[in-house]
Amino acid sequence: MTGRVAGKVALVTGAAMGLGAETARRLAREGAAVMLTDLADAEADAVLREIRTEGGRADYRHQDVSLESDWETVIAATREAFGALHILVNNAGVAGGPLPLMTHSLEDWRRILSVNLDGVFLGMRHAGALIAESGGGSVINLSSILGKVGLPEAAAYCASKGGVLMLTKAAALEWAPLGIRVNSVHPGFIDTPMVANSVTLGPDGNEKRSLLVAAHALGRFGVPREIADAILFLASDESSFMTGAEMVVDGGYTAH
Numbered sequence: 458m459t460g461r462v463a464g465k466v467a468l469v470t471g472a473a474m475g476l477g478a479e480t481a482r483r484l485a486r487e488g489a490a491v492m493l494t495d496l497a498d499a500e501a502d503a504v505l506r507e508i509r510t511e512g513g514r515a516d517y518r519h520q521d522v523s524l525e526s527d528w529e530t531v532i533a534a535t536r537e538a539f540g541a542l543h544i545l546v547n548n549a550g551v552a553g554g555p556l557p558l559m560t561h562s563l564e565d566w567r568r569i570l571s572v573n574l575d576g577v578f579l580g581m582r583h584a585g586a587l588i589a590e591s592g593g594g595s596v597i598n599l600s601s602i603l604g605k606v607g608l609p610e611a612a613a614y615c616a617s618k619g620g621v622l623m624l625t626k627a628a629a630l631e632w633a634p635l636g637i638r639v640n641s642v643h644p645g646f647i648d649t650p651m652v653a654n655s656v657t658l659g660p661d662g663n664e665k666r667s668l669l670v671a672a673h674a675l676g677r678f679g680v681p682r683e684i685a686d687a688i689l690f691l692a693s694d695e696s697s698f699m700t701g702a703e704m705v706v707d708g709g710y711t712a713h
């Protein structure tokens with residue numbers, strides 16, 4: 458078996474589209490067996506077929522990352538299908554659209570926090586024992602540039618992603634003795650369904666997009682492959698001395 462993560466087992470949440478789908482494909486091409494999970498069964502099934510057609514080992518389970526019972530099922534299914542777990546990519550997330558603070562409902566706040574932050578906590582909480590049992594591994598938590606700098610009308614999203622950053626560091630310290638590395642990834646704006654749905658829709662969509670593009674020093678949004686490459690590096694032994702780190706992949710958005 459060859460590849461940068463050959464012989465490893467990975468679990469990728471939110472793998473039906475966007476960054477999660479590209480990460481699942483990338484890890485499978487580099488030799489990992491991949492458990493994909495998502496809410497969107499049809500889209501995930503298409504990614505699963507693609508991976509299998511290319512000769513990759515993969516499986517899929519329906520999962521809401523904010524539900525503890527779904528995590529129990531998914532970890533049991535991963536153990537049954539592949540017998541181990543070395544790489545956990547806590548990728549599933551929601552943006553929520555523009556939500557001005559003064560009219561932001563508590564319901565919206567809780568919905569965003571439950572997927573973006575509770576989901577990452579539950580993922581580590583339930584996958585940790587299997588990763589430790591498998592001899593250690595690498596956890597990659599998807600934060601954002603918006604876990605490091607603010608954006609108006611995105612209070613819940615920013616709070617959730619800032620939470621992921623610090624949750625990652627605490628876990629990294631706690632799990633270093635177990636051989637489990639934990640790092641966060643902070644993408645700039647990347648062309649995925651999330652960005653298409655939250656940034657470019659609406660009457661001023663193009664104007665908003667142009668302003669956001671200009672905030673990236675490289676003068677463009679990223680593409681999913683550029684984040685999947687960073688995740689692959691953190692998943693592989695090439696990053697063996699990295700834990701508790703913030704990997705910023707943002708075309709220079711946070712450089713100023």
Ligand SMILES: NC(=O)c1ccc[n+]([C@@H]2O[C@H](COP(=O)([O-])OP(=O)(O)OC[C@H]3O[C@@H](n4cnc5c(N)ncnc54)[C@H](O)[C@@H]3O)[C@@H](O)[C@H]2O)c1
Pocket residue numbers: 470471472473474475476477494495496497520521522523548549550551552572599600601602643644645646647648649650651652
């Ligand atoms: N695209 C960007 O510009 C960008 C930038 C920074 C961070 N991120 C983060 O990267 C991750 C992936 O983003 P994306 O752009 O690919 O998003 P996306 O919306 O394109 O895809 C997200 C996937 O997660 C799934 N999902 C949503 N809620 C879920 C739940 N409760 N349980 C399980 N699956 C669920 C969706 O069905 C979808 O397949 C998210 O955590 C996001 O916050 C994205």
